[in-house]
Amino acid sequence: MATLEIHDLHVSVEAENGPREILKGVDLTIKQGETHAVMGPNGSGKSTLAYSLAGHPKYTVTGGTVTLDGEDVLEMSVDERARAGVFLAMQYPVEVPGVSVSNFLRTSATAVRGEAPKLRTWVKEVKEAMAELQMDPSFAERNVNEGFSGGEKKRHEILQLELLKPKIAILDETDSGLDVDALRIVSEGVNRVRGTGEVGTLLITHYTRILRYIKPDFVHVFANGRIAESGGAELADQLENEGYDKYVKGGASA
Amino acid sequence: MAEAQNIPAGSTTAGSIAVAAESTVATRMSAPPSFDVADFPVPHGREEEWRFTPLERLRGLHDGTAVASGEGVKVDIEAPEGVTVETVGRDDERLGKAGKPVDRVAAQAYSSFEKASVVTVAKDAVLTEPIRIAVHGRGGTAFGHQVIELGAFAEAVVVIDHTGDAVLAANVDYVLGDGAKLTVVSVQDWDEKAVHVAQHNALVGRDASFKSVVVTFGGDVVRIHPRVAYAAPGGEAELFGLYFTDAGQHQEHRLLVDHNTPHCKSNVAYKGALQGEGAHAVWIGDVLIQAAAEGTDTYELNRNLVLTDGARVDSVPNLEIETGEIAGAGHASATGRFDDEQLFYLMARGIPETEARRLVVRGFFAELVQQIGLPDVQERLIAKIEAELEASV
Numbered sequence: 001m002a003t004l005e006i007h008d009l010h011v012s013v014e015a016e017n018g019p020r021e022i023l024k025g026v027d028l029t030i031k032q033g034e035t036h037a038v039m040g041p042n043g044s045g046k047s048t049l050a051y052s053l054a055g056h057p058k059y060t061v062t063g064g065t066v067t068l069d070g071e072d073v074l075e076m077s078v079d080e081r082a083r084a085g086v087f088l089a090m091q092y093p094v095e096v097p098g099v100s101v102s103n104f105l106r107t108s109a110t111a112v113r114g115e116a117p118k119l120r121t122w123v124k125e126v127k128e129a130m131a132e133l134q135m136d137p138s139f140a141e142r143n144v145n146e147g148f149s150g151g152e153k154k155r156h157e158i159l160q161l162e163l164l165k166p167k168i169a170i171l172d173e174t175d176s177g178l179d180v181d182a183l184r185i186v187s188e189g190v191n192r193v194r195g196t197g198e199v200g201t202l203l204i205t206h207y208t209r210i211l212r213y214i215k216p217d218f219v220h221v222f223a224n225g226r227i228a229e230s231g232g233a234e235l236a237d238q239l240e241n242e243g244y245d246k247y248v249k250g251g252a253s254a
Numbered sequence: 255m256a257e258a259q260n261i262p263a264g265s266t267t268a269g270s271i272a273v274a275a276e277s278t279v280a281t282r283m284s285a286p287p288s289f290d291v292a293d294f295p296v297p298h299g300r301e302e303e304w305r306f307t308p309l310e311r312l313r314g315l316h317d318g319t320a321v322a323s324g325e326g327v328k329v330d331i332e333a334p335e336g337v338t339v340e341t342v343g344r345d346d347e348r349l350g351k352a353g354k355p356v357d358r359v360a361a362q363a364y365s366s367f368e369k370a371s372v373v374t375v376a377k378d379a380v381l382t383e384p385i386r387i388a389v390h391g392r393g394g395t396a397f398g399h400q401v402i403e404l405g406a407f408a409e410a411v412v413v414i415d416h417t418g419d420a421v422l423a424a425n426v427d428y429v430l431g432d433g434a435k436l437t438v439v440s441v442q443d444w445d446e447k448a449v450h451v452a453q454h455n456a457l458v459g460r461d462a463s464f465k466s467v468v469v470t471f472g473g474d475v476v477r478i479h480p481r482v483a484y485a486a487p488g489g490e491a492e493l494f495g496l497y498f499t500d501a502g503q504h505q506e507h508r509l510l511v512d513h514n515t516p517h518c519k520s521n522v523a524y525k526g527a528l529q530g531e532g533a534h535a536v537w538i539g540d541v542l543i544q545a546a547a548e549g550t551d552t553y554e555l556n557r558n559l560v561l562t563d564g565a566r567v568d569s570v571p572n573l574e575i576e577t578g579e580i581a582g583a584g585h586a587s588a589t590g591r592f593d594d595e596q597l598f599y600l601m602a603r604g605i606p607e608t609e610a611r612r613l614v615v616r617g618f619f620a621e622l623v624q625q626i627g628l629p630d631v632q633e634r635l636i637a638k639i640e641a642e643l644e645a646s647v
Contacts, residue, residue, distance in 0.1 A: 057598070077601070078598060078601035079601040079604050079606050081602075082601070082604035088602055090602075093599065094599040096600065096613070096614065096617065098617020098619070098620045098621060099613050099617040103613075104600075104613075107609070111604035111605045112603070164603070
């Protein structure tokens with residue numbers, strides 16, 4: 001059973017006056033089949049956690065370990081992590097002019113699966129996945145993320161999640177900027193993947209809204225670069241009512 | 255409409271749309287166009303038309319010290335039926351009809367060539383096979399002149415391949431009769447030491463269509479000067495260009511579309527990728543809409559993708575409009591670095607770095623390559639771009 005273990009993770013970014021520590025000792029274990037919601041105020045370091053796990057070069061790991069089934073994730077390049085089974089659905093997916101969605105998906109699936117998918121089954125697979133996400137077939141011929149609306153970008157991220165079938169899915173504020181319909185469609189996509197029981201999900205969000213559609217097994221409150229409190233789904237209800245105030249103040253005085 | 259984004263250090267992008275009574279495109283040249291090299295002073299490098307060019311690497315083409323050396327360059331022309339190929343002397347009256355030399359090297363070429371090639375496609379002839387012109391350098395110095403003339407309603411594709419090593423200055427005339435359609439692909443695939451300076455003059459007849467595709471990969475210094483003028487209304491010109499500038503190479507494309515006649519169209523699109531220390535690409539896009547040219551529709555675009563540090567781009571679009579009665583006019587120029595965020599996005603989907611770079615560069619050129627409309631040329635260009643990228647990683 002796939003397990004992602006994050007232990008005492010410290011991460012810095014280059015700032016004007018030298019490196020600034022953003023993650024200050026994160027401990028978190030995600031097992032296949034589990035869904036963990038990480039919630040926290042703006043600037044708490046949630047997105048830094050997501051991008052550090054994917055290996056974005058902007059973030060420097062200064063301490064701690066991350067392993068996937070015992071393998072050292074931090075030693076892997078960005079593409080190796082993806083091929084090992086770590087998937088990051090990005091908050092702001094990047095436009096890639098001149099590269100069509102269909103070409104991109106096939107190249108990516110070929111890399112992750114280790115061989116080119118058979119053309120006939122692949123076309124069917126993509127078509128069905130797109131239909132479930134209510135994406136028009138013409139989407140496949142558009143350039144990656146170019147001119148996509150916010151909702152289209154997020155559906156495209158979830159489409160990749162469904163096709164690449166990672167062991168660990170990190171969803172970075174997938175709910176932000178979505179209207180209720182789009183949020184429902186995207187959540188259903190995530191739930192289809194979760195329903196297989198083969199993915200561990202790290203759901204990063206600012207709002208509790210998405211948790212009405214995607215039920216977490218665990219909720220972690222992120223504040224000041226570390227997990228301040230962990231609990232079950234009921235912790236989300238508490239945050240809904242009380243907000244992040246007590247964690248932010250606690251973080252400031254710490 | 256000019257835009258510039260993400261411009262790396264060591265590059266310039268300038269643009270202007272001028273509404274002027276007097277043409278600066280014409281007046282900023284050091285001398286008026288002429289067939290005689292003596293009418294042009296030897297350039298020193300500060301002149302507007304020479305300021306980007308490394309004169310010291312022109313091997314004397316600009317100052318009269320370059321001397322033709324025997325069989326310096328071999329020209330082979332393979333033409334299908336319906337085409338006349340002639341080798342003619344300097345006094346042939348068909349030479350120089352499409353335009354005069356506008357700088358010292360072009361005038362030097364015109365003053366120095368001994369034999370010219372004249373390729374004629376008869377009136378109404380529609381060729382099903384391309385005319386192939388192989389220009390192969392054998393390490394010598396040469397001055398060339400070629401004329402490609404299409405009779406009324408003739409249709410032809412010409413592919414000109416430049417290979418080998420040479421110091422070559424040349425003028426090429428394209429003369430299109432009424433309703434004729436000509437596509438010319440000029441590929442500069444020289445060896446690394448070659449120097450090639452050429453002026454292309456197209457004279458587009460009534461309702462005729464001219465498509466020029468200039469592809470520059472090789473050479474030490476390549477400076478191509480495609481120019482278009484219209485003989486009568488209704489003409490269309492598409493000028494496409496693609497270059498891949500490697501370390502130490504100077505590749506310069508200077509375009510002029512002279513809208514001197516009403517109701518003509520032009521569309522210019524050049525794209526280049528650069529990699530390596532001292533790679534230098536220059537793109538000058540001049541479009542002149544003269545007072546008489548009512549109903550003109552024109553657009554020009556230049557895009558550059560800088561793949562590594564140490565490369566330099568100078569991109570200068572210039573649109574000059576002397577009448578307000580036009581259908582459309584615009585220009586755009588942008589130079590961007592290879593985007594690390596794009597790379598991260600693709601790699602985060604498992605795609606290895608070299609393949610991700612290849613996807614992005616291929617994507618950058620894809621739209622332009624598709625517009626060429628000649629499948630075998632397109633395939634060759636894609637293969638060549640891949641090879642350039644292979645060499646870089």
